[in-house]
Amino acid sequence: MHARTWLSVFSLPLVTAFTLPVLQQGTPPKVVAKPGGRPVPQDPLAGLSDIQDVLALVQQNYVDAPDMEKVVSGGVQAVLERSHPLNAYLSAEDLRLPDPGPAEAGLTVMKRGNLYATVLAVVPGGPAAKAGIQAGDVIRKVDGDSVGRLSSWALERRLRGEEGSTLDLYRYSNATGDLAKTTLHRQRLAAAPAILKQGAGATLLTLPDLAPGRAEELKKLLASVDRSQTLVLDLRQCAKGSMEEAAAVAGLLGAKETFGTLQEAGKPDRPVAVVGSGAPFARLALLMGRSTLGASEALAACLKKGGAKAFGEKTLGLGVERSRFPLKQGGAVELVSRRWLGAGGEKLDRQGVAPDQVLRLADADDALAKVLTALQAPPPAAKPVAKAS
Numbered sequence: 001m002h003a004r005t006w007l008s009v010f011s012l013p014l015v016t017a018f019t020l021p022v023l024q025q026g027t028p029p030k031v032v033a034k035p036g037g038r039p040v041p042q043d044p045l046a047g048l049s050d051i052q053d054v055l056a057l058v059q060q061n062y063v064d065a066p067d068m069e070k071v072v073s074g075g076v077q078a079v080l081e082r083s084h085p086l087n088a089y090l091s092a093e094d095l096r097l098p099d100p101g102p103a104e105a106g107l108t109v110m111k112r113g114n115l116y117a118t119v120l121a122v123v124p125g126g127p128a129a130k131a132g133i134q135a136g137d138v139i140r141k142v143d144g145d146s147v148g149r150l151s152s153w154a155l156e157r158r159l160r161g162e163e164g165s166t167l168d169l170y171r172y173s174n175a176t177g178d179l180a181k182t183t184l185h186r187q188r189l190a191a192a193p194a195i196l197k198q199g200a201g202a203t204l205l206t207l208p209d210l211a212p213g214r215a216e217e218l219k220k221l222l223a224s225v226d227r228s229q230t231l232v233l234d235l236r237q238c239a240k241g242s243m244e245e246a247a248a249v250a251g252l253l254g255a256k257e258t259f260g261t262l263q264e265a266g267k268p269d270r271p272v273a274v275v276g277s278g279a280p281f282a283r284l285a286l287l288m289g290r291s292t293l294g295a296s297e298a299l300a301a302c303l304k305k306g307g308a309k310a311f312g313e314k315t316l317g318l319g320v321e322r323s324r325f326p327l328k329q330g331g332a333v334e335l336v337s338r339r340w341l342g343a344g345g346e347k348l349d350r351q352g353v354a355p356d357q358v359l360r361l362a363d364a365d366d367a368l369a370k371v372l373t374a375l376q377a378p379p380p381a382a383k384p385v386a387k388a389s
Contacts, residue, residue, distance in 0.1 A: 210241020254280025303343025319348025
């Protein structure tokens with residue numbers, strides 16, 4: 001029996017044991033009156049004995065000899081993933097593993113339930129792109145192992161390795177629905193530059209990520225661009241980077257005041273300001289998609305709040321940050337410890353950022369021309385509101 005099966009047996013008391021003491025900090029213990037006697041406080045950790053009893057019963061009575069470490073770690077991992085798929089349990093053995101290597105597969109994935117992972121983004125020109133993998137594809141196995149048995153941390157490790165090493169993925173194509181085995185050859189991926197494309201009275205700026213130093217690069221790149229023109233910022237493949245760099249890019253493009261709001265457990269919401277300042281463009285438009293993730297979602301929300309028109313598709317909502325917390329027994333947990341609200345109030349860990357107009361573009365389409373046409377088109381007529389009879 002797989003370790004996760006035991007979740008149905010002890011996940012509830014396990015969650016209670018982890019969360020109840022925290023929720024009750026600063027709260028007087030519940031008082032229970034004994035029949036005919038004095039009231040006695042109820043122990044909030046009493047459920048721990050139930051967990052110990054269940055584990056003892058499994059160890060002593062299950063028909064096969066269970067691997068108790070897998071039973072416990074599988075249950076903990078399943079509980080963590082119910083809160084967020086990026087949460088992960090790391091054993092002491094996991095923490096001793098060497099770095100898998102500097103080469104990458106060139107894709108970003110996220111677990112969806114216990115059976116598969118979804119491809120969120122593919123690096124143009126990388127191994128995954130060369131193999132025909134696209135955002136939206138579903139991965140079932142990695143090197144023969146079911147994705148369901150891998151934590152988010154373990155899955156991310158599997159995508160890395162030594163230069164030239166192979167990676168076998170069993171995936172369903174989002175385009176055809178076919179299941180096939182795809183072999184990738186990992187490679188070192190060079191940092192992609194931001195790209196400018198000049199058009200008639202407009203400029204297309206393609207931003208591949210928000211890595212450190214990106215704002216300084218853009219400052220030099222945009223120095224000779226006429227800001228009385230229209231700038232179209234393409235964030236469709238902007239899947240990685242930091243919120244700090246995103247706030248600096250927002251300031252460079254003329255955004256003012258609040259960049260977004262940071263939320264952390266047990267702390268008041270903290271507004272985060274735009275970093276720096278720059279002259280705004282006469283008109284700013286955004287291109288977004290399902291591979292606009294994390295920091296770029298916050299950037300899109302900030303610029304949209306400032307008046308930029310957004311085109312494309314709704315983003316997935318990954319405006320979160322993780323932290324690692326060590327455990328006393330030598331392992332650790334990685335938890336989503338922060339989440340972001342967009343400048344327009346968008347819950348960036350859930351709903352993402354919606355475009356002003358849905359615009360689906362093929363790879364061969366002229367993105368700049370399509371956006372300029374959409375900007376010149378009259379807004380769609382509002383639907384009439386039915387009057388109550």
